[in-house]
Amino acid sequence: MDDVKESATFPCPKADDSGEGLKRRQILQGAxxxxxxxxxxxxxxxxxxxxxxxxxxxLYVYFDSKEKLFEALTLEQKGVLAEVLFKxxxxxxxxxSVLVELGRTFLKFMCEPAHVSSVRxxxxxxxxxxxxxxxxxxxGPSKGIARLSAYLSQQAQAGRLTIDDPETAAEHFLALCQSETMKRLLFAVGAPPDEAQIDIKVQKAVRVFLAAYGPAA
Known part of the structure; x- marks a missing residue:
């Protein structure tokens, strides 16, 4: 999870060894x-x-406003977080087992203080x-939903799940994993869940998800 923590708020600037690239990366790291x-x-x-x-x-040669700089930072290495979390x-x-592992990794990341701060x-x-x-x-979120949607679609085609709308199913699963946890943390109510609490929440989320989208009898 060290790689996830490092990129919890923003992806690290993309490597580019050209003079212009190095200066841009320097600016993005400072920002x-x-x-x-x-x-x-x-x-x-x-x-x-x-x-x-x-x-x-x-600075203004590269970015003419704070808004443009912030937007560039959020887009740098677009999809890196999704690639890390949604393997x-x-x-x-x-x-x-795949959903349980994903749910644990996802919820643990969502509860990282740096990520909660970035969302706020x-x-x-x-x-x-x-x-x-x-x-x-x-x-971030859109890429993760897309990757999970593709996985769920493949499982439905293999007969392991019953899903008509993979994108909605992906959104449902991630929402089940977060449940009230993320909302509570965004309002600074209580501490992040520990490993045992995360496991309980994810196991419940997977059970509800499979009850709705499990293979046809």
Whole structure:
């Protein structure tokens, strides 16, 4: 899970060894640190320039606004989190075990303090700059739903599940795993669940999901 924690809020900037690429990566890393420390509203282009070790003039050459910079950061290495969290083997006939493992990994990640903070920050920014919220959603949740949907569709074709709408089924499963946990954490109510609590929540989610989408009798 170390890789997941590192990218919990934003993916690390994509490697690019060209001069322009290195400078852009330097700026994105500085912005990443500032946004994590101060949130979207509290971050300024001046502070980002200082954190990145560049002049404001150089910063504006690459990004003409804080909104554009934040959006670029959320889109960097688009889908990396989905690839880390949603590693699903379509040939594994034990659908229950696959879903349990995914559910544990997913819920553990969702409960990471850095991720909870990032969701709060993006939600606050999205009201003023909807493109930021859309970029964040498309760069993470949407990709995860798509990957899980593809897996569920394959299992339905193999007769292991009964699903007419894989995308909706994927959304249902992830919602079951989060249940009230994420909502509670977003409002800073209580502590994140421990490993045992996560396992209980996921086992219940899988049981309900299979009751609705299990193979036809």
């Amino acid at each position: 990443r640190n500032v946004f994590l420390a101060h949130g979207f509203d509290g971050a300024s282009m001046g502070e980002i320039a200082r954190a990145a070790g560049v002049s404001k003039g150089t 699903l083997n379509p040939d594994n006939p034990d659908v229950r 920050m993006v939600m606050g920014a999205a009201e003023k700059v909807p493109a930021v919220g859309q970029a964040f959603y498309e760069g």
